[in-house]
Amino acid sequence: MNDTPFADAALRYAESGLTVLPLCPPDHAGCSTSHRGRCTKPGKVPLVNWSRIREVGASQDAIGRWARRWRDLEPLPGACGQLALFAGDRR
Ligand SMILES: [Zn+2]
DSSP states (O other): OOOSHHHHHHHHHHHTTOEEEEEOOTTOTTOOHHHHHHOSSTTSSBSSOHHHHHHHOOOHHHHHHHHHHOTTEEEOSSOOTTEEEEEEOOO
16 A cells, blocks of 8 residues: 555654654645645645644554655655655656
8 A cells, every 4th residue: 555665664764763754845746736835945845734743743644645645755865853854856
């Protein structure tokens, strides 16, 4: 079911205690119109409710949903602190 590179990596990170956070892709492929309208830093803005994820972490269900919705998410090198960051890799 979670057969994207993002899902595999994200589940591993989540199991090891890192907080997984998907960021919008630089070209906003697959992003909602409302995100496009309010986003001022393409490629660097969380696609999900970040304050909630910070509190409770990303569940396996959530990671599965994100993997289906944004199929091009790739791990960003150099996760910061307890964060594992993912973003779309299209340029
Ligand atoms: Zn954005």
